[in-house]
Amino acid sequence: MTGRARIGDVARRAAVSGATVDRVLNRRPGVREATVQRVWAAARELGYLSEADLFASLAPSPMRLEFLLPAGTNRYLRMLGEYIRNAEEVLSPFNVRCRCHFIDSFDPQVLAESLLRYGKGADGIAFMALEHPVVREAVNALAARGVHVVTLISDLSNSRRAAYVGMDNRAAGRTAGYLVGRLLGPRGGQVAMIAGSLSYRGHEEREMGFLHVMREMFPSLGVVGLREGHDDANNNYRQARSLLAQHGDLVGLYNIGGGSGGIGRALKETGRDRQAVFVGHGLTPDTRSLLIDGTLDAVITQDPPSMVSNCIRIFTNLRDQREPMAGVEPIRISIIFRENLP
Numbered sequence: 001m002t003g004r005a006r007i008g009d010v011a012r013r014a015a016v017s018g019a020t021v022d023r024v025l026n027r028r029p030g031v032r033e034a035t036v037q038r039v040w041a042a043a044r045e046l047g048y049l050s051e052a053d054l055f056a057s058l059a060p061s062p063m064r065l066e067f068l069l070p071a072g073t074n075r076y077l078r079m080l081g082e083y084i085r086n087a088e089e090v091l092s093p094f095n096v097r098c099r100c101h102f103i104d105s106f107d108p109q110v111l112a113e114s115l116l117r118y119g120k121g122a123d124g125i126a127f128m129a130l131e132h133p134v135v136r137e138a139v140n141a142l143a144a145r146g147v148h149v150v151t152l153i154s155d156l157s158n159s160r161r162a163a164y165v166g167m168d169n170r171a172a173g174r175t176a177g178y179l180v181g182r183l184l185g186p187r188g189g190q191v192a193m194i195a196g197s198l199s200y201r202g203h204e205e206r207e208m209g210f211l212h213v214m215r216e217m218f219p220s221l222g223v224v225g226l227r228e229g230h231d232d233a234n235n236n237y238r239q240a241r242s243l244l245a246q247h248g249d250l251v252g253l254y255n256i257g258g259g260s261g262g263i264g265r266a267l268k269e270t271g272r273d274r275q276a277v278f279v280g281h282g283l284t285p286d287t288r289s290l291l292i293d294g295t296l297d298a299v300i301t302q303d304p305p306s307m308v309s310n311c312i313r314i315f316t317n318l319r320d321q322r323e324p325m326a327g328v329e330p331i332r333i334s335i336i337f338r339e340n341l342p
Contacts, residue, residue, distance in 0.1 A: 005046035013042035027061070032146065033123065036061055063096040063319055065312075066118040067152070068111075068127035071102040074196075074231040074258030076282030077128075080304045087308060094312050106197055106230055108132035115142060115149075124148040124315045126165070129156035131201045148318045150311055153302075154202030163324045165310045167302045167333050169202040173209025173256070175333060176279045179298050180210075180252045181218035183277045188220040189251035191277075192243045196231035196257030206256045221252070229259055233286075237262030244270050255280040264290045283336050291338045299336040306331060 007025075011018045016035060023031050024039040031039075043049050067084050069077045084100040091098060101118065105111045108130050115138040119125055125142065129135060129151045136159045139149050143160035155164040180191055193210060195203040207226060214223055224247055229236035236259040244250055244266060253276055255263055260280035267273040273295040280287055283301040290296035310331065314324045336342070 005043075005048040009046055010039065010042045010048055013046060014039045031121075033061060034146075063094075063123045063315055064121060065096050065098045065124045065126065065315055066122045067098060067100040067311075068105065068114055068118065068125065069100060069102050069152075070105040070128055070231065072231055072258075073233050074282075075261075075284035075286050076258055076301075076304075077102075077231075079284060080307065083304045084308055087305075090305075090309075091312055094316050096312060096315065098312075105130060106199070108134050108199070111135055112138035115139065119145070119147045122147055124150065124318070126150040126152045126311045126315075128153045129159075129161075129201065130154075130197075130199045131156060131204070132199060148315055150314055152307065152311065154200040157201065162318055163314045163328075165307055165314065165331065166202065167300075167331050169205035170209040172281070172300050172333055173206035173211075174213045175209075175300060175335065176206070176254045176256075177210040177213030178217070179279050179335070180254060180277050181213065181221060183297055184218075184221065184251055186220075187251055189249040190222045190224050190247045191252035191254065192224045192247070192250060193226045193254045193256055194229050194236055194239050194243075194263065195226055196259075197228055198226070200257075203256045210254055210256075224250070229257070229262070231258035233259040233262035233265075235259065235262065237266050239263075240266035241270070244272060250276060252277040253279070258282055260290060260296060261286040264295045267295055283334075283342075288341065291336065291341060294338070297337070301334050301336055302331050303334065 007018050007021050011021045020031060021039055024036050069081050081100045084098055103114045105128060111130055112134040115125060119142045136156060139159045139161055142149050149161045151161050151164045153166040193207060198204045211223060214221055227239040229239050240263040253263060267276060278296050279298045280296055281300050283299050287296055287299050310328050313328050317324050317326050
């Protein structure tokens with residue numbers, strides 16, 4: 001640092017505190033980009049910076065992006081989180097810094113508080129949304145502060161989120177219904193669904209799509225009441241055992257969320273793994289092994305790298321004042337069988 005100006009002079013010129021000036025000049029997080037630029041400008045005007053510092057001040061700060069995912073045993077979400085944490089080299093051309101946090105997102109109050117807490121020092125947040133008023137208010141509050149919000153895997157209605165990244169969940173549910181019905185052929189009987197939580201709009205949309213196809217195309221198949229397992233393998237195991245015990249004519253199962261390993265275990269223990277058609281979501285080590293041994297008939301999945309890439313492109317579009325979805329390819333639904341495992 002050169003010149004006679006002091007941090008207090010820079011703070012007065014930029015109309016911020018000395019602590020904020022210190023954070024900006026030492027490139028620590030937690031300061032809005034507009035404030036960062038104001039501090040750099042004040043420091044330049046007062047001759048507070050050396051030539052090297054002047055050059056550094058012209059380089060835009062990396063976008064600070066936070067990803068919030070549900071905590072628990074959902075292997076697909078764990079894989080997605082690991083990809084985010086290890087994708088620094090892939091993301092470096094976009095000038096972003098990403099962090100991933102696993103939170104208790106089945107509780108709307110906890111999710112809303114987490115959004116506001118992590119949003120304080122962020123330029124953008126991507127998260128799996130619960131359909132709830134307190135979550136919607138938190139998203140709207142972040143948008144009002146200039147924090148871009150992207151919903152991931154499950155969307156949030158009537159909110160100020162900037163974009164949604166994920167498959168068409170209603171189409172995914174219809175696809176699952178079509179697979180179950182066609183694989184069962186002329187057989188009649190009951191089919192069941194297990195969801196993570198219908199507080200996820202995505203899971204509700206999958207249920208609706210599945211039910212519509214059952215009614216439209218497979219009237220010989222009845223659908224028993226949906227169960228919720230919170231994407232937990234042990235919870236799903238208990239729900240599946242209960243369904244199999246109550247319905248001797250259960251011929252099909254659709255796992256709307258994660259935790260397919262628990263359902264597979266229940267089918268094997270009861271000797272129904274070769275009798276019931278089983279369709280789930282998310283290609284993971286668990287679902288892969290179930291496909292290989294024939295317990296699981298099909299997996300509907302979306303590619304984690306594509307999802308993260310789409311999020312980053314949306315955030316950079318917003319930073320550069322372009323349309324959020326410019327150059328963003330829709331997430332495609334992939335159907336994986338044992339015979340086409342990648």
